[in-house]
Amino acid sequence: MSNRTLTILDTQIDVEYSDPSLWSEGALGRAYILESKIIINDTLKDDLKLLTLIHEVTHLISNLQGVELDETQVTALSHGFYSFIKNNLEILNEDLHKVLLSSEDLQQA
Numbered sequence: 001m002s003n004r005t006l007t008i009l010d011t012q013i014d015v016e017y018s019d020p021s022l023w024s025e026g027a028l029g030r031a032y033i034l035e036s037k038i039i040i041n042d043t044l045k046d047d048l049k050l051l052t053l054i055h056e057v058t059h060l061i062s063n064l065q066g067v068e069l070d071e072t073q074v075t076a077l078s079h080g081f082y083s084f085i086k087n088n089l090e091i092l093n094e095d096l097h098k099v100l101l102s103s104e105d106l107q108q109a
């Protein structure tokens with residue numbers, strides 16, 4: 001997976017995939033709240049990289065929304081969202097298409 005920039009709640013988040021020996025031996029990922037940056041262990045399998053990305057994004061959302069979730073809550077929610085997205089991608093994709101189309105209609109009206 002390649003480095004990318006995500007937009008979450010109007011905030012640009014830089015996501016970087018790199019070897020954890022450079023930043024934290026054995027870690028899966030890390031969220032840097034002040035820098036709006038996430039680092040993911042590039043040596044993980046793709047499914048674990050995605051789960052870790054959702055976990056770190058959940059940390060950032062928790063901070064951006066001012067709810068201060070603890071590690072257990074972040075882990076529970078990120079596993080739930082990973083399962084929700086992975087097992088319902090087709091339905092979500094259809095619904096998202098409808099939402100995007102209708103919001104374009106609203107902008108034109």
Ligand SMILES: [Zn+2]
Pocket residue numbers: 055059071074
């Ligand atoms: Zn965490």
